[in-house]
Amino acid sequence: MGLISGTLLSSNEEILYTIPIMLLIIPALNSLIGDISTVLVSRLTTHLYVGTISPKIQKSERLKEDFYGLFITILLSLASLLFLGYLTGIVLGIEIVNPFLMIIIIIITILLIFFVMFITLFIGAIFLFKRGMDPNNFLIPFLTSLADFLTPLFLILFIIIFI
Amino acid sequence: METQDSKRKIIKETFPSEIISIIGDLLAGIVLSVLILPFDSFIVLILMIPALLSLRGNLSGPFIARTSRDLVIGNFSKRTWIENVLASYTLSIITAFFIGLFSIVLNLTIFKLTILSFQYYLTIPIISIILTLSISIPCSTGLNYVAFKRGLNPNNVVNPVMTAIDDFSTVFCFFLTIIMLGVP
Numbered sequence: 001m002g003l004i005s006g007t008l009l010s011s012n013e014e015i016l017y018t019i020p021i022m023l024l025i026i027p028a029l030n031s032l033i034g035d036i037s038t039v040l041v042s043r044l045t046t047h048l049y050v051g052t053i054s055p056k057i058q059k060s061e062r063l064k065e066d067f068y069g070l071f072i073t074i075l076l077s078l079a080s081l082l083f084l085g086y087l088t089g090i091v092l093g094i095e096i097v098n099p100f101l102m103i104i105i106i107i108i109t110i111l112l113i114f115f116v117m118f119i120t121l122f123i124g125a126i127f128l129f130k131r132g133m134d135p136n137n138f139l140i141p142f143l144t145s146l147a148d149f150l151t152p153l154f155l156i157l158f159i160i161i162f163i
Numbered sequence: 164m165e166t167q168d169s170k171r172k173i174i175k176e177t178f179p180s181e182i183i184s185i186i187g188d189l190l191a192g193i194v195l196s197v198l199i200l201p202f203d204s205f206i207v208l209i210l211m212i213p214a215l216l217s218l219r220g221n222l223s224g225p226f227i228a229r230t231s232r233d234l235v236i237g238n239f240s241k242r243t244w245i246e247n248v249l250a251s252y253t254l255s256i257i258t259a260f261f262i263g264l265f266s267i268v269l270n271l272t273i274f275k276l277t278i279l280s281f282q283y284y285l286t287i288p289i290i291s292i293i294l295t296l297s298i299s300i301p302c303s304t305g306l307n308y309v310a311f312k313r314g315l316n317p318n319n320v321v322n323p324v325m326t327a328i329d330d331f332s333t334v335f336c337f338f339l340t341i342i343m344l345g346v347p
Contacts, residue, residue, distance in 0.1 A: 002214030002215070002216065003211075003269060005214075006211060006213045007273065009210075009213065010210045011274075013206045016209070017200070020200060023200060026192065027189075027195065027330055027334070028185050030216070031188045031326060032181065032184070032188075035177075036177070065173075068170045069169070069172075073181065084185060085192070144220060148213055
């Protein structure tokens with residue numbers, strides 16, 4: 001999956017050369033979505049084992065609390081990342097093409113992946129748990145690779161569409 | 164209790180770790196965009212970097228977890244640590260070799276570039292990951308030990324800090340490797 005992600009970046013090298021700020025923040029974006037998803041999987045697994053979430057695909061207060069907690073965390077982290085990333089870019093003299101549009105693209109990308117991850121991982125955790133498997137062991141390596149692949153994919157896709 | 168955490172508690176505990184992680188990853192981004200981007204062979208080099216970052220995560224995570232476990236259950240000794248280190252190095256060399264091999268295949272089938280000779284595809288990931296682990300292993304062992312001695316749970320403390328250190332060191336060691344090998 002890492003090599004697929006590399007292939008994606010490599011075959012869109014002109015975007016990386018024209019929008020170098022992307023290279024600056026891609027590792028942090030990958031890490032952000034990976035970290036938040038890992039926290040989600042660990043929490044879901046614990047809830048399933050302890051019984052605070054029933055192994056059914058349905059809404060619950062506990063799930064909503066986790067969703068809003070992680071959603072606010074990802075928004076705060078994203079704001080910090082954009083602030084620090086742009087500040088670093090300005091200090092290092094890295095050209096920032098269409099700064100506001102790039103911010104919107106990054107926010108849409110991360111939120112879209114967060115929603116996809118939340119739904120996929122919730123369904124995946126219940127599916128695995130019902131079959132007697134530990135969701136941590138299967139979903140964490142899977143989500144890390146998925147995040148590494150989806151982040152550059154959606155970023156490049158939105159850049160091609162909007163810029 | 165994790166099962167009773169309110170959203171406020173989730174934010175309070177997760178957000179500071181994320182800030183540390185973001186700072187480390189931005190440093191990795193600086194190395195990428197300032198030091199590696201100007202290389203003529205950038206198009207080929209960028210192919211390997213995400214795979215090396217994933218590999219680092221998949222090796223370092225279990226290493227940290229095993230060391231934490233040994234410390235917590237009182238099983239930590241020079242012998243268990245050396246076994247753990249050797250396992251991590253062996254696995255990293257084998258996987259890095261395959262990253263190089265698959266990069267060659269991808270280049271031959273998709274990119275068809277002749278900027279780099281095949282020996283670089285194999286040596287860059289191997290040397291790079293060995294250098295990275297040589298920074299990561301002493302750092303994570305030291306952090307694990309200090310956290311444990313101070314009565315903290317190493318599992319909660321060491322991972323976010325090491326993610327930041329490791330992501331930066333992976334990209335920086337990659338840069339050092341291509342300089343050492345004289346990659347164009």
